Amino acid sequence: xxxxxxxxxxxxxxxxxxxxxxxxxxxxxxxxxxxxxxxxxxxxxxxxxxxxxxxxxxxxxxxxxxxxxxxxxxxxxxxxxxxxxxxxxxxxxxxxxxxxxxxxxxxxxxxxxxxxxxxxxxxxxxxxxxxxxxxxxxxxxxxxxxxxxxxxxxxxxxxxxxxxxxxxxxxxxxxxxxxxxxxxxxxxxxxxxxxxxxxxxxxxxxxxxxxxxxxxxxxxxxxxxxxxxxxxxxxxxxxxxxxxxxxxxxxxxxxxxxxxxxxxxxxxxxxxxxxxxxxxxxxxxxxxxxxxxxxxxxxxxxxxxxxxxxxxxxxxxxxxxxxxxxxxxxxxxxxxxxxxxxxxxxxxxxxxxxxxxxxxxxxxxxxxxxxxxxxxxxxxxxxxxxxxxxxxxxxxxxxxxxxxxxxxxxxxxxxxxxxxx
Amino acid sequence: xxxxxxxxxxxxxxxxxxxxxxxxxxxxxxxxxxxxxxxxxxxxxxxxxxxxxxxxxxxxxxxxxxxxxxxxxxxxxxxxxxxxxxxxxxxxxxxxxxxxxxxxxxxxxxxxxxxxxxxxxxxxxxxxxxxxxxxxxxxxxxxxxxxxxxxxxxxxxxxxxxxxxxxxxxxxxxxxxxxxxxxxxxxxxxxxxxxxxxxxxxxxxxxxxxxxxxxxxxxxxxxxxxxxxxxxxxxxxxxxxxxxxxxxxxxxxxxxxxxxxxxxxxxxxxxxxxxxxxxxxxxxxxxxxxxxxxxxxxxxxxxxxxxxxxxxxxxxxxxxx
Numbered sequence: 094x095x096x097x098x099x100x101x102x103x104x105x106x107x108x109x110x111x112x113x114x115x116x117x118x119x120x121x122x123x124x125x126x127x128x129x130x131x132x133x134x135x136x137x138x139x140x141x142x143x144x145x146x147x148x149x150x151x152x153x154x155x156x157x158x159x160x161x162x163x164x165x166x167x168x169x170x171x172x173x174x175x176x177x178x179x180x181x182x183x184x185x186x187x188x189x190x191x192x193x194x195x196x197x198x199x200x201x202x203x204x205x206x207x208x209x210x211x212x213x214x215x216x217x218x219x220x221x222x223x224x225x226x227x228x229x230x231x232x233x234x235x236x237x238x239x240x241x242x243x244x245x246x247x248x249x250x251x252x253x254x255x256x257x258x259x260x261x262x263x264x265x266x267x268x269x270x271x272x273x274x275x276x277x278x279x280x281x282x283x284x285x286x287x288x289x290x291x292x293x294x295x296x297x298x299x300x301x302x303x304x305x306x307x308x309x310x311x312x313x314x315x316x317x318x319x320x321x322x323x324x325x326x327x328x329x330x331x332x333x334x335x336x337x338x339x340x341x342x343x344x345x346x347x348x349x350x351x352x353x354x355x356x357x358x359x360x361x362x363x364x365x366x367x368x369x370x371x372x373x374x375x376x377x378x379x380x381x382x383x384x385x386x387x388x389x390x391x392x393x394x395x396x397x398x399x400x401x402x403x404x405x406x407x408x409x410x411x412x413x414x415x416x417x418x419x420x421x422x423x424x425x426x427x428x429x430x431x432x433x434x435x436x437x438x439x440x441x442x443x444x445x446x447x448x449x450x451x452x453x454x455x456x457x458x459x460x461x462x463x464x465x466x467x468x469x470x471x472x473x474x475x476x477x478x479x480x481x482x483x484x485x486x487x488x489x490x491x492x493x494x495x496x497x498x499x500x501x502x503x504x505x506x507x508x509x510x511x512x513x514x
Numbered sequence: 515x516x517x518x519x520x521x522x523x524x525x526x527x528x529x530x531x532x533x534x535x536x537x538x539x540x541x542x543x544x545x546x547x548x549x550x551x552x553x554x555x556x557x558x559x560x561x562x563x564x565x566x567x568x569x570x571x572x573x574x575x576x577x578x579x580x581x582x583x584x585x586x587x588x589x590x591x592x593x594x595x596x597x598x599x600x601x602x603x604x605x606x607x608x609x610x611x612x613x614x615x616x617x618x619x620x621x622x623x624x625x626x627x628x629x630x631x632x633x634x635x636x637x638x639x640x641x642x643x644x645x646x647x648x649x650x651x652x653x654x655x656x657x658x659x660x661x662x663x664x665x666x667x668x669x670x671x672x673x674x675x676x677x678x679x680x681x682x683x684x685x686x687x688x689x690x691x692x693x694x695x696x697x698x699x700x701x702x703x704x705x706x707x708x709x710x711x712x713x714x715x716x717x718x719x720x721x722x723x724x725x726x727x728x729x730x731x732x733x734x735x736x737x738x739x740x741x742x743x744x745x746x747x748x749x750x751x752x753x754x755x756x757x758x759x760x761x762x763x764x765x766x767x768x769x770x771x772x773x774x775x776x777x778x779x780x781x782x783x784x785x786x787x788x789x790x791x792x793x794x795x796x797x798x799x800x801x802x803x804x805x806x807x808x809x810x811x812x813x814x815x816x817x818x819x820x821x822x823x824x825x826x827x828x829x830x831x832x833x834x835x
Contacts, residue, residue: 186582
């Protein structure tokens, strides 16, 4: 009797605990913020998604602009950068999808009818936009997004450390590797490319004289130059001169500011923060030539506003985009230069933005114009992920670059076939 | 449906005048009570578990890209894609290695903790709470602490500071897969998070082993310590052990949070769920292929669980003991 009841107790208690746990988990998953504001202002309610910009004041600024708009009640969701893509893509399938959101131009969103055609609001001011920013948002003659900011990405370095180590600004990948070795001390690592190195994938390809896709939307990254580049990156990764496992990712200039590294790959947005931390002890340079026949390169990233084509308020959302990102030049300039530094895609604004006229900021603009590569709308998230896998496999692990690229080719071709037939 | 403690059951029930006819209307009906107690749970289970599983099953036969209401039927193409995908199959291997290690380790650690705490003469409640507390911590929060503070790759990370005292070079615990230090990070995080919960289960079971058994054993000449543990304690814990191993195995299959947060954007150390997320469900939005993978995984979990039940006798009648 006693033994029997004992085992009863055991099993029940175990299962009860397990079910309790399961139920608690289920409850925790419920609830949460759907992003819809209950405050019923006059007119329409719009929800917009932004990834969390790192600079102080950015969230307040976006909310300030939204508040100034009187034709709709615009709610902003500020989403951690690491989760932004997944959260955006997942919610776009549901009724809780944002009415408008920022993202990069990617053709799959157009092919699947997720983003609305914005040609009619961009067309009248088309000539005032950087032509490359129009081109990267155009599919079959229609313009699908409004560029808010252009963000060139390049290397930032500590001048004093370069002087002390007797290092010149590198123009080839080999020189960069040498510099990293000379700059590495017991306290400071020579170079920081981010913990996963993924931000330098595209510049490395361009600097090898290759590209992601060619004009016919075929694979253009699988070249001998790129393979050589991957091998060099592997050598760099294992050299001990790279900062790895840093607490902040490379979009955040903290590693450079705190003296953890002498060179960091980052973006133009970080300039005000670096200026505050390091004074004038810093400079910028583009991604060096991967191979001797290549050319230095800069990735001209950035963010654009898109309207969810399946939203109930497409017209209202378009009107808001037009009001803020086309008509309100004062806010556009504030957004581009008051927090982090970004290059305004509007030529008229770029010309008048005084903060970008001097010092390193001016140099950043020069690199943007001289070495910049813009987004290719046919190069989608799944393809980006495939090349990230190449880097993970062949740079952080020691898989043969040729084999890793073959694997990426299969994945990219599967995508290309679905998108372009 | 007795809710009294089982200890009471062991005692002879006090003589009670039983009512002549237990007619108490609806509330007396066993059928009504059955639905009353199981209903809410079943509804939740249907909405949040079974419906999504069925939907996945449906999706897995369609080309569902950027949509969950597809119309292009593709038959078993998604299954072929997932099963011929080296990465997905590789992740099943990753899982097996991970489970083979983490399940026995957590089992042993939580049993060890339970034995220690159970023998305490004072401050037992304190230690029980201390060891149980990590269960309340989210995997994501723990991962971030492990990643950014304890196993940070820079010179001021906790582990690197300690190693620095002995003159050992900084180690990039998570960034560099060679040597695979990342397993150390993952295993310690998971042990810290899980051991306390299973310890409580073991303590409950330990307290239910009747003292008479130990007395009888000691009269028969069993030495306290290893002999008693091996011949009395462990066999008495069999039901709990089986349940714990089952729960651990399911938890290992479902591993996601700490892998996702600690090893972001790697191609190694991906359990099946993380692989599915990267391959199909996350940014690529290939819900057809993703669902096919999920269905394969579900079938595997069911098979392994049933097999394990068969081997360890979970859910069999009392006479099996």
